[in-house]
Amino acid sequence: GEDGKVHGVPNLVVEIVSPGNPTRDRVTKFRAYHDEGVEWLWLIDSESLDVEEYQLLEGRYVSAARCARGQTFHPGVFPGCAIDLDALMSE
Numbered sequence: 001g002e003d004g005k006v007h008g009v010p011n012l013v014v015e016i017v018s019p020g021n022p023t024r025d026r027v028t029k030f031r032a033y034h035d036e037g038v039e040w041l042w043l044i045d046s047e048s049l050d051v052e053e054y055q056l057l058e059g060r061y062v063s064a065a066r067c068a069r070g071q072t073f074h075p076g077v078f079p080g081c082a083i084d085l086d087a088l089m090s091e
Contacts, residue, residue: 009036009037009038010038011038011039011040011077012038012039012040012041012042012077013033013038013040013041013042014042014044015029015033015041015042015043015044016044016046017043017044017045017046018046019046019047025043026043030043030061034056034060034061037056038056039055039056039077040053040054040055040056040064040076040077041053041054041055041056041061042054042075048068048069049069049085050066050067050068050069051065051066051067051073051085052065052066053065053066053073053075053076053077055076055077064076064077067085069085069086070085070086071085072084072085073085
C-alpha cells in the first residue's frame with residue numbers, strides 16, 4: 001500500500017528459524033500464519049539450511065515438501081521449480 005505496509009494475506013511466507021528462539025518461529029508464528037490463512041509456509045533452519053514446506057489444507061498445515069542442504073528443493077507452491085540450495089547459498 002501507499003503506507004509501505006503489506007495489506008492482505010500473502011500466499012507464501014518464508015520464515016528463517018532463529019537458533020536463539022526456535023519456539024517463536026516454529027510455534028507462535030506458525031499459529032499466527034495459520035490463523036491468518038497463509039496458504040504456503042516455508043521454514044528454513046538458519047544453521048542446517050534444511051527447508052520444510054507446509055500447505056494449509058482443510059484448516060490445517062500439512063507437510064508438502066522437505067529438503068536438506070545438498071539436495072534439490074522441489075516446492076509444491078511452484079510446480080516444476082527446482083532450487084539447488086547449495087548453489088543458492090554459495091552466491
